[in-house]
Amino acid sequence: MKIDRPRGICHTCQEPFKSGTTYNSTLQIAAESWVRRDYCEKCWKQQSPEEVIAEWKVKVEKKKKHVLSESAIWQVLKSGNPDIGTKPLTYILCLMMARKRKLRVTKTLTKKGQEFQTYSNISRKIEITVTVPNLTPVAFQKLQREMDDFFSSDES
Numbered sequence: 001m002k003i004d005r006p007r008g009i010c011h012t013c014q015e016p017f018k019s020g021t022t023y024n025s026t027l028q029i030a031a032e033s034w035v036r037r038d039y040c041e042k043c044w045k046q047q048s049p050e051e052v053i054a055e056w057k058v059k060v061e062k063k064k065k066h067v068l069s070e071s072a073i074w075q076v077l078k079s080g081n082p083d084i085g086t087k088p089l090t091y092i093l094c095l096m097m098a099r100k101r102k103l104r105v106t107k108t109l110t111k112k113g114q115e116f117q118t119y120s121n122i123s124r125k126i127e128i129t130v131t132v133p134n135l136t137p138v139a140f141q142k143l144q145r146e147m148d149d150f151f152s153s154d155e156s
């Protein structure tokens with residue numbers, strides 16, 4: 001499972017993002033994982049619409065802060081895409097939001113040895129059932145750190 005992490009350059013023109021500027025990020029579903037693409041403002045305007053699960057803005061700052069884009073996470077969880085619930089990354093997102101008390105487990109189910117959990121946020125009209133992945137604690141922590149990068153944002 002691989003997360004396509006931000007590289008600090010525009011996907012189209014390959015120019016590095018300058019400090020103080022804002023760029024646009026999109027998330028798409030790939031076979032094994034998710035793909036994040038970053039675009040500078042100029043290329044973003046010329047960008048033809050693609051099927052994305054989420055899009056959000058990121059501010060480039062000298063001192064790196066780990067601010068998660070909650071709006072991007074909600075977009076993913078609300079997307080209704082049938083593949084979302086099977087991705088281990090989605091499970092990690094749900095756990096991260098549950099830790100912030102923004103989602104809670106409302107149902108657990110084991111079918112043919114596989115555990116599923118349903119996470120809900122009633123006011124946001126979110127109810128998503130995710131496959132609980134078989135991850136070692138080390139793999140789990142690594143993925144969670146990568147998610148911080150993946151969903152970095154200018155929100156505070």
Ligand SMILES: [Zn+2]
Pocket residue numbers: 010011012013014015039040041042043044
């Ligand atoms: Zn560009």
